[in-house]
Amino acid sequence: MPEKMPKQEPAPQPTSEVNYPPVENGVDYLDSVADHLRFGQPSPRNLKYAVLHLQAAAELLLKARLQQEHWSLVVKDPGAAKRDRFEAGDFDSCTTTGAIARLKDIAGVTVDDKSAKSLAILSKWRNALQHYGLKAPAPAVETRAAQVLDFLLEFIHGELLPALPGAKASAVEEDLVAIGMKVRQIKTFIDTRQKRLDAELRDVTNRTVECPFCGSFALVVGQGPLSPSCRFCHTAWNEATFAAAAYAEVFSPDAEAALQTCPTCSNLALVVDWARVLHATELKHLCFACGEAFDHLAQCHGCLDMYVPSPNEDVHLCKDCLPARLEKF
Numbered sequence: 575m576p577e578k579m580p581k582q583e584p585a586p587q588p589t590s591e592v593n594y595p596p597v598e599n600g601v602d603y604l605d606s607v608a609d610h611l612r613f614g615q616p617s618p619r620n621l622k623y624a625v626l627h628l629q630a631a632a633e634l635l636l637k638a639r640l641q642q643e644h645w646s647l648v649v650k651d652p653g654a655a656k657r658d659r660f661e662a663g664d665f666d667s668c669t670t671t672g673a674i675a676r677l678k679d680i681a682g683v684t685v686d687d688k689s690a691k692s693l694a695i696l697s698k699w700r701n702a703l704q705h706y707g708l709k710a711p712a713p714a715v716e717t718r719a720a721q722v723l724d725f726l727l728e729f730i731h732g733e734l735l736p737a738l739p740g741a742k743a744s745a746v747e748e749d750l751v752a753i754g755m756k757v758r759q760i761k762t763f764i765d766t767r768q769k770r771l772d773a774e775l776r777d778v779t780n781r782t783v784e785c786p787f788c789g790s791f792a793l794v795v796g797q798g799p800l801s802p803s804c805r806f807c808h809t810a811w812n813e814a815t816f817a818a819a820a821y822a823e824v825f826s827p828d829a830e831a832a833l834q835t836c837p838t839c840s841n842l843a844l845v846v847d848w849a850r851v852l853h854a855t856e857l858k859h860l861c862f863a864c865g866e867a868f869d870h871l872a873q874c875h876g877c878l879d880m881y882v883p884s885p886n887e888d889v890h891l892c893k894d895c896l897p898a899r900l901e902k903f
């Protein structure tokens with residue numbers, strides 16, 4: 575008989591069983607996230623656990639709120655949900671993105687766009703981590719994590735605490751204060767970096783856009799067709815086209831329609847309708863290769879490319895297609 579391996583840890587005593595209800599459990603994960611990030615310049619290992627624990631916290635907390643509405647909303651397909659299977663934990667649950675949509679549509683919870691985006695990106699990173707490791711740059715993880723931490727702390731206050739019994743609520747509230755202080759430490763590092771950047775970006779504000787990776791207004795475009803990069807998180811794209819595509823993917827409702835060929839430089843790097851530059855309030859058309867911004871563009875009915883229409887023009891054809899069409903008559 576082979577000798578039994580010695581146990582690594584003593585078997586849990588019945589009195590010390592793990593029994594963390596979802597909100598307390600979520601708060602415990604948030605505390606761990608803040609600890610992994612609060613001293614600045616986190617190691618890859620700290621970043622890894624920050625992402626894993628933050629995603630775990632987000633899932634627990636969002637679903638705890640859904641469950642207040644109805645338990646079946648936590649299940650991937652609520653129509654086919656079975657109570658006994660739910661109680662046994664034997665079910666597929668909805669995704670983070672699905673949970674956010676249900677919170678908005680069914681529970682009437684407000685989730686601002688920036689937080690929703692950060693939550694979606696976080697969940698992508700978690701999946702990436704499980705399959706091939708995390709490739710996101712540290713400042714991007716810190717910034718997104720800080721946004722999600724902020725959102726979840728607020729979410730617990732507004733949506734989860736009111737439903738907890740008084741004593742439990744005060745215990746959680748105390749924990750939230752402590753975590754809030756750690757989050758402010760993290761944000762101080764981010765703010766310091768952002769301030770340093772502001773001076774650097776002063777002359778290029780009209781072609782600096784929000785980075786689809788870290789969410790900072792620090793992606794400087796318009797440096798030709800090659801290598802735009804974010805000055806904050808240092809994510810670089812090999813070509814302006816890829817940066818424009820990544821931007822359109824995150825910031826426009828229809829990424830394919832939002833990415834077009836630029837009438838000035840002919841690169842497929844024009845973001846139509848959805849580009850917003852640093853300090854601007856309105857959206858515009860901006861080429862990520864040549865950096866030109868356009869007030870008015872129209873789509874040519876001949877070649878389907880975008881072109882700059884002359885005033886009162888109503889033929890819907892670009893300069894290249896117009897002569898060809900006239901020849902036919």
Ligand SMILES: [Zn+2]
Pocket residue numbers: 714785786787788789790792804805806807808809
């Ligand atoms: Zn960035």
Ligand SMILES: [Zn+2]
Pocket residue numbers: 836837838839840841861862863864865866
């Ligand atoms: Zn261009």
Ligand SMILES: [Zn+2]
Pocket residue numbers: 874875876877878879891892893894895896
């Ligand atoms: Zn045309």
